[in-house]
């Protein structure tokens with residue numbers, strides 16, 4: 001799931017990017033309304049988080065321009081508590097509203113609701129449920145089961161599994177996993193990838209007969225069902 005955050009307060013924008021990335025989303029940032037509108041019109045986003053007070057083009061104007069051609073779900077943020085602004089935002093085509101300051105958990109809860117609501121319309125864009133052998137992962141609901149048993153994964157473990165599922169059958173290097181899941185350059189001094197892979201295996205493979213996550217020596221890891 002790819003989100004665009006349009007927020008001119010750089011610290012808040014970075015905080016949102018970090019938090020949402022850790023929650024498993026791919027996040028792009030725009031720091032003003034002009035860049036934001038440009039990116040939003042290019043499309044490819046599952047949801048927009050849109051601040052109402054922005055330099056360049058303000059949030060409501062941006063929303064009006066966007067809505068002429070795109071129905072991407074929009075969650076608006078505002079520092080103002082006036083009912084007027086909320087009403088204008090919702091009338092202008094925002095799907096939900098959040099007043100600053102807000103709890104990060106409330107933001108993610110609302111994002112999940114909007115994405116779920118939008119899912120049928122966007123079902124063709126990317127599958128949200130993946131299966132390998134008896135493993136089933138619902139990316140939207142962030143739920144993984146194997147042989148019908150729920151796997152209790154941390155956010156990072158889930159993100160790691162989701163990436164490997166999207167690219168199943170393909171060998172992924174530690175460098176690529178580090179970049180995609182941790183947004184960091186892989187450094188052979190750190191064993192963050194190995195540790196996460198080990199933890200994921202303990203939950204994903206250890207309790208079950210058939211191994212799905214394989215090590216390819218000298219290359220990396222691959223997720224596949226090697227049933228003969």
Ligand code: CA
Nearest residue numbers: 008051053054
């Ligand atoms: Ca602002």
